[in-house]
Amino acid sequence: MRLTTSLFAAVAAATLSGALALRPHPAAAQATIAIDGSSTVFPITEAVAEEFQRTNRNVRVTVGISGTGGGFKKFCRGETQIQDASRPILQAEMEECRRAGIRYVELPIAFDAVTVVVSPRNRFVECLTVAELRRIWEPAAQGRITNWNQVRPGFPDARLSLYGAGADSGTFDYFTEAVVGRAKASRGDYTASEDDNVLVQGVARDPNALGYIPFAYVAAHARDLKTVAIDGGRGCVQPSAETVLNGTYAPLSRPLFLYVNLQALERPEVRRFVEFYLSPAGRDLIREVRYVPLPEQAYEIGLRRVRERIAGTGYGGRAEVAMPIAEVLQHEPRE
Amino acid sequence: MSGAVLEPPAAARGLPQPPIGGLRAHADLIFAALGLLAMLVAVLTLAALVLDLAVRGLPRLDLQFLTSFPSRRPSQAGILSAWVGTTLVMLVTAAITIPLGIGAAIYLEEYAPRNRLTDLIEINVANLAGVPSIIYGLLALGLFVYALGLGRSILTAGLTLALLVLPIIIVATREALRAVPPTVREAAYALGATRWRMIADHLLPYSAGGIATGVIIALSRAIGETAPLITIGALTFIAFLPTPPIRPDFPFVSFQWLSDPFTVLPIQMFNWVSRPGTDFLPNAAAAGLVLIVMTIAMNLAAIVIRIRVRRRVKW
Numbered sequence: 001m002r003l004t005t006s007l008f009a010a011v012a013a014a015t016l017s018g019a020l021a022l023r024p025h026p027a028a029a030q031a032t033i034a035i036d037g038s039s040t041v042f043p044i045t046e047a048v049a050e051e052f053q054r055t056n057r058n059v060r061v062t063v064g065i066s067g068t069g070g071g072f073k074k075f076c077r078g079e080t081q082i083q084d085a086s087r088p089i090l091q092a093e094m095e096e097c098r099r100a101g102i103r104y105v106e107l108p109i110a111f112d113a114v115t116v117v118v119s120p121r122n123r124f125v126e127c128l129t130v131a132e133l134r135r136i137w138e139p140a141a142q143g144r145i146t147n148w149n150q151v152r153p154g155f156p157d158a159r160l161s162l163y164g165a166g167a168d169s170g171t172f173d174y175f176t177e178a179v180v181g182r183a184k185a186s187r188g189d190y191t192a193s194e195d196d197n198v199l200v201q202g203v204a205r206d207p208n209a210l211g212y213i214p215f216a217y218v219a220a221h222a223r224d225l226k227t228v229a230i231d232g233g234r235g236c237v238q239p240s241a242e243t244v245l246n247g248t249y250a251p252l253s254r255p256l257f258l259y260v261n262l263q264a265l266e267r268p269e270v271r272r273f274v275e276f277y278l279s280p281a282g283r284d285l286i287r288e289v290r291y292v293p294l295p296e297q298a299y300e301i302g303l304r305r306v307r308e309r310i311a312g313t314g315y316g317g318r319a320e321v322a323m324p325i326a327e328v329l330q331h332e333p334r335e
Numbered sequence: 336m337s338g339a340v341l342e343p344p345a346a347a348r349g350l351p352q353p354p355i356g357g358l359r360a361h362a363d364l365i366f367a368a369l370g371l372l373a374m375l376v377a378v379l380t381l382a383a384l385v386l387d388l389a390v391r392g393l394p395r396l397d398l399q400f401l402t403s404f405p406s407r408r409p410s411q412a413g414i415l416s417a418w419v420g421t422t423l424v425m426l427v428t429a430a431i432t433i434p435l436g437i438g439a440a441i442y443l444e445e446y447a448p449r450n451r452l453t454d455l456i457e458i459n460v461a462n463l464a465g466v467p468s469i470i471y472g473l474l475a476l477g478l479f480v481y482a483l484g485l486g487r488s489i490l491t492a493g494l495t496l497a498l499l500v501l502p503i504i505i506v507a508t509r510e511a512l513r514a515v516p517p518t519v520r521e522a523a524y525a526l527g528a529t530r531w532r533m534i535a536d537h538l539l540p541y542s543a544g545g546i547a548t549g550v551i552i553a554l555s556r557a558i559g560e561t562a563p564l565i566t567i568g569a570l571t572f573i574a575f576l577p578t579p580p581i582r583p584d585f586p587f588v589s590f591q592w593l594s595d596p597f598t599v600l601p602i603q604m605f606n607w608v609s610r611p612g613t614d615f616l617p618n619a620a621a622a623g624l625v626l627i628v629m630t631i632a633m634n635l636a637a638i639v640i641r642i643r644v645r646r647r648v649k650w
Contacts, residue, residue, distance in 0.1 A: 032596070036568075043610070046572045047407040053574050062596050063572035065606070074568075079487075195609045220612030289407060290611065 031269045036064035037071025037084030038170045039194070040112055040214050041256050043289040045084050048277050051285060059269045067194065068170035069093075072259075076102050081264035082274070085257040086112065086170030090183070091317030098335075103262040103311040106333055107302040109277065111292040113215040113239040113253040114175050116228040117200075121207040124148070124155055127229040127236035130251065133179045136162070136210065142187040148208065162190035163199045163211030175212050177318075178251040200224060215239055216290045241292045255294070262311050271306065278302045311335055385627060392620030400621055404574035405603065409614040412607075414622050416573045420489070420597035421558060421629070423577060427493025427593065428500070428557050433550055435497070436504025443505070444512045445534060464502035471499045472566025480567055487568035489577060490593040495563050500553035507549020511542035544641035551637035555630045561601040571606045573598045600626045 035045055042065050049061040066074065068085045075083040076097040089097075089106070097104065116133065118125050132151055135141060148155040165172035167184065172192075177183040193199055196217045203211040204224035218225055218239070229236035232250045243249035258277065264270045276282060278299045286293045304310070314331025403413025443460075447453045475495035485491045515538055523533035539546075577592035600622055607619035 034596075039609075042571070043407065046405075049572060050404075050406055050574060060575045061572075062570045064568060064570045066568070196611070197609055214611075217611040220614075285407075 031058070031267065032060045032062065033082065033264075033270055033273055034062050034064075034080040035082040035084060036066050036074050036080045038068040038086040038256070039065040040086040040170060040216075041084035041109075041258075043216065044110060044256070044286055044291060045082075045258075045277075047285040047289050048273075048282055051281065052273055052276050056269065056272065059273070061273065067168040068173070069168055072096070075104075075259060075261070076100050078102055078261070081261045081267075081270055083259040085259055087174050087254065088257065088315035089259060089313050089317065094313065094317050094335075103335065104259045104313075105262055105265065105305050105309070105311055106313045107258040107260065107274070107278065107305060108255040108294060108298055109258050109282075109302070110256045110286045111244050111253055111294060112256050113244050113249055113292075114171055114178070114212055115215050115218045115239050115252070116210065116212050116230060117203050117218060117225040118210055118228055119203055119205070119207045120224065120226045122209075122226060125210070125226075125228055127231055129231040130179060130233070133230075134181075136160070137164075137176070137186055138180045139185055139187055142189050158208045161202075161206055161209045162187075163202045163209055164190050164192055165196075165199075165212065166192045166194040169194055171212070171214055174254050175252070178254075183318075215244075215292075219290045244292050245295070256291070260306070262309060265306065265309065274306055275303065278306070305333065388620050388623045388627070391617055392622075392624045395617040395621040396624060400618075401625070405572055405606075409618055412615070412618055414600065414603055414625060416576060417598050417600045417603035417622065418625060418629075419576055420569075420573075421599045421626075423489050423592060424492045424496065424564075424597065424599060425554060425558055427490060428496040429550075429554060431493060432497035432501050432504055432553065432557075436501050436550075436553070437508050437546060439501075440505045440508030440512065441534060441538075444509050445530065445538070460502050460505050464506060467562075468499055468560055469562045469566060471495055472563030474498070475563060475567050486594060487570075487596060488594040489597045491567055492564055492569065492597065492599070493593075495567060496557040496560060499560065499563060500557045503553040503556065504546075504549050507552065508542070508546045511545025511549065512538055514545060515541045540644070540647070544644040547637045547640040547644075551633050554633055558630060558633075559601055559626065561599075561605060564599060564602060569602050570596050570598050571602060600629075 035049070042063060045063050049063055053059065053061055063084075064071070064080075068087055071080070071083050071085070072089065072093040073096070074080045076093060077100060083104075089104075116128060128151075136145055136151055145151065146160055148158045148160050151160065164186070165175065172186070173183045176186045180186065191199070191202055196213045199211050199213050200217055200221050203209045203213075204221070210228075218227055227239055229238045230249065230252055231237070232252075234248070234250075237243050237248050237250075239249050239252070244253040247253075258274070260270070260274055265274070283293045283299070310333055312333035312335035314333045316334070400413045401418065402415055403411060404415055405417075406412040439460075443453070443457065447456075472495065475491060475498070479485045479491040479494055480487060485494075519537055519541065520533060523537050528536070573596060577595035577597065578589055580589055580592055604619045604622045604626070607615040607622065
């Protein structure tokens with residue numbers, strides 16, 4: 001009997017709570033800033049959100065990891081106010097935002113380098129040219145380029161095992177555009193993962209492996225990986241904070257972005273958050289999570305875009321690559 | 336027909352019998368050993384996993400860890416928003432899936448006429464139990480998040496997981512109902528009970544142990560699910576708690592928390608595991624321990640219910 005009663009109570013409670021929940025809610029008392037997008041930008045935004053909420057207790061900031069592409073879908077639907085992006089907004093996404101009437105401010109916030117890595121036990125690879133990388137990664141290489149001696153005649157006869165970013169990742173878009181020449185054009189027969197630690201483990205254990213991962217992961221796993229210098233036409237350059245900043249680590253260094261919904265920027269807490277992100281305190285956080293901050297000038301330009309509500313992108317819808325910082329900042333945003 | 340079958344047994348032919356502990360006794364022993372081995376593989380794997388988690392996670396597990404929000408610093412990071420999120424999502428899941436599951440099982444077992452439609456429903460329920468969880472996530476994204484406009488909320492997550500584990504509860508409840516001897520049903524009818532009185536006063540109380548087991552298995556599965564929740568957009572960094580359900584002013588209760596954003600323990604663990612470096616791995620292990628403790632606590636509750644029912648029911 002008792003069980004019957006409690007059963008009825010449970011049914012009643014479920015129905016009641018369901019009915020109440022379906023009722024439209026008045027706006028939440030506390031302001032919420034919803035952020036989503038790139039997993040590469042996540043550590044920075046998370047650190048900024050954490051510090052921001054310490055001083056702004058009445059603001060609720062949420063950060064998700066849907067990938068740059070997945071995040072833009074939500075952003076252009078108006079579900080999020082701020083978008084983390086590891087590449088500029090693409091043509092199709094601009095179109096999607098335009099259709100939904102979403103305008104946005106584009107803010108470069110830090111630099112990241114896509115790093116080509118091999119196992120520390122690999123003794124023969126020190127430097128690769130962009131042409132060699134293309135030979136390895138282009139779609140036509142699928143099933144054909146499977147041995148190191150096909151990459152360069154001097155390399156040993158050893159199986160080539162490849163590790164790289166999964167297709168939802170901005171790192172994937174950027175690497176393919178920089179190396180192959182077209183975003184998302186890649187061979188498919190490699191170990192792909194959105195989880196960069198999987199790639200780190202794979203490359204670390206296999207002396208014949210080659211992979212590409214964001215720089216922050218290399219810094220955290222320095223003992224397990226050997227970074228490969230890249231020859232983009234001006235000699236071999238190792239990735240480092242200096243070579244990224246002075247633009248010599250090309251074409252694999254890339255800017256990271258925030259996109260802020262222009263309408264949401266009218267909300268004081270969103271504006272405060274963005275201004276905090278671009279402040280010197282934000283710079284310290286970027287360094288703390290092992291990314292390379294942009295030159296000071298970049299943040300001044302960003303703050304001006306926020307102040308003057310300058311909407312649009314400076315990249316015309318392409319995942320533009322091989323661009324020195326100075327040039328990145330020269331791009332006047334257009335819609 | 337092989338010759339062996341036609342041949343009379345050794346004893347009948349007056350030949351000496353094989354000594355005790357012969358082939359059959361050996362086969363028995365071998366089978367027992369194999370069974371023990373299979374059991375040990377299962378138990379030892381589980382023990383090794385838990386032990387490994389405990390070794391790496393226990394040093395990190397303290398009050399600070401349970402009462403802190405996520406952070407970029409491993410030593411300050413905690414799982415407050417994650418375990419609260421998990422608890423609330425499980426509450427919603429239980430409130431929806433238990434009445435629905437038990438109700439559906441009672442209907443199928445006691446009321447449904449034997450016809451094609453019922454067969455079709457039964458086959459589908461069994462099939463649903465085997466559908467990958469990500470499919471439920473996609474369904475929930477289209478139905479709850481967009482079509483019904485419930486957003487990426489605790490309610491959506493609870494509904495999604497409720498759908499996911501509903502077949503498990505239905506199947507387990509039907510098994511439990513079927514285990515009640517038919518004589519009990521007939522006795523109740525003979526005394527003039529209606530079908531509903533028979534179910535409420537006899538069937539349900541006697542099968543409560545089995546039903547509780549099914550419910551707990553279902554909830555234990557739901558608590559560890561990540562894929563469907565990521566699909567509907569559970570968040571990774573969330574440093575605040577949902578709106579409290581009790582308010583100081585009229586009407587004193589609030590269901591605002593149902594529409595709040597959330598995160599859950601498996602997602603928090605996944606995030607910590609996938610970060611650069613190994614600094615966050617102890618945190619992930621500690622969060623895993625908390626998740627296991629929550630699951631074991633639920634299982635203990637099921638065992639207690641089962642024992643009590645067994646003590647009460649005598650036939």
